[in-house]
Amino acid sequence: MKTFSTGDIAKYCDVNLRTVIRWIDKGELEGFKLPGRGNNRVTEEAFLAFLHRHNIPVPDDLREVEVVNSNRILIVDDEVQIAKAIQRVLRGAGYETALAQDGFRAGSRLVKDKPALMTLDLSMPGIDGYEVIKFVRETPGICHTRILVISALEDDKLQEALEVGADAYLQKPFANSELLASIEKMLESPQGLIVNN
Amino acid sequence: MKTFSTGDIAKYCDVNLRTVIRWIDKGELEGFKLPGRGNNRVTEEAFLAFLHRHNIPVPDDLREVEVVNSNRILIVDDEVQIAKAIQRVLRGAGYETALAQDGFRAGSRLVKDKPALMTLDLSMPGIDGYEVIKFVRETPGICHTRILVISALEDDKLQEALEVGADAYLQKPFANSELLASIEKMLESPQGLIVNN
């Protein structure tokens, strides 16, 4: 498990060490303390989550650790026909896919499989899509997952999804080619970079 | 009995070997010395206790082992007051707790934290509790999680939960002592041992 000291982080963020300590104390940056005098350590995961949360560009030498199952896509949709249709298209294009039809499965698969991208139906019964997006973005380990929102909602609702952290959206109905194009575009950007800005 | 050398621990904590030795010398980390020159060994138990004491994240390959004697509990309930009430009771009894108010969070936390036990409100909006139970039971890695169903539903509904895989249920309203008693009983059985293979 790789960790960073306050000094490391200070250098990465080009900020004073004192400031990093304050971030940790305030809980902005999740860390833990070593026995002795309580020197701080921050896990790679937590640091990356922090960087993403604040749209701070990821330093080059951290990029690689984010690479996870770059070929895997999680499809979150409660409507089986739609989910399967999406799956068919993506499989045809060579992606590994998994389906999740409810929030619980989606959450656990996301953590377990660490897919590079998830498609998310904003309006699933019992799930607040915006909450899901926010949660993903603030959770170390999965925060880098690119999120493609798929929904029949109006533009402004979709725009809101972008604001809380989605990377792109696709309005229903859409053509298979549009779906593929979106996904390919999202995946070609270097790992770990924030897409929406 | 599995033990770790200072070097092992140094790697796990991403810290210098010298530091580990100092921790042991100062009694921060409980270890014992081999006859010869006094090489140190630390039992798994002592190491895990140490990690918990300092809130240091537990390395993945210790997770599996840890689950068995872990005292982490995940509380899944959308009603914040109830969830917090349960949390208060459990914390008071010395358990580490985490809350999840929707399915997505619950699923991801379950996989991530691997708690020994989860309390589950059967009737959360948008989540089919039975589905959750079934899913947990059939998913490697989390299938051993003990599930305590908490609900105001009638007996036969709760019975059904047991049939699909819950370990016990508690009918609302319940006394704090009942809650604790149930949980202690569930955790004392060595169920988690049979888990991962």
Add this chain to the structure above:
DNA sequence: TGCGCTAATGTCGCAAATGTCATTATGGTG
């Protein structure tokens, strides 16, 4: 634009914790 306020960040110095290095010794393996 300039003013004033507040919160965030930077600076400095010291003591404590941690890292580094070279050297010597151990434990495990064949």
Add this chain to the structure above:
DNA sequence: CACCATAATGACATTTGCGACATTAGCGCA
């Protein structure tokens, strides 16, 4: 027994945490 990876140790170099205080940055407001 020889060999090698690993561990312990002392001496010394760096880094870190923290308190106290100085400087900014952001923001509303006139």
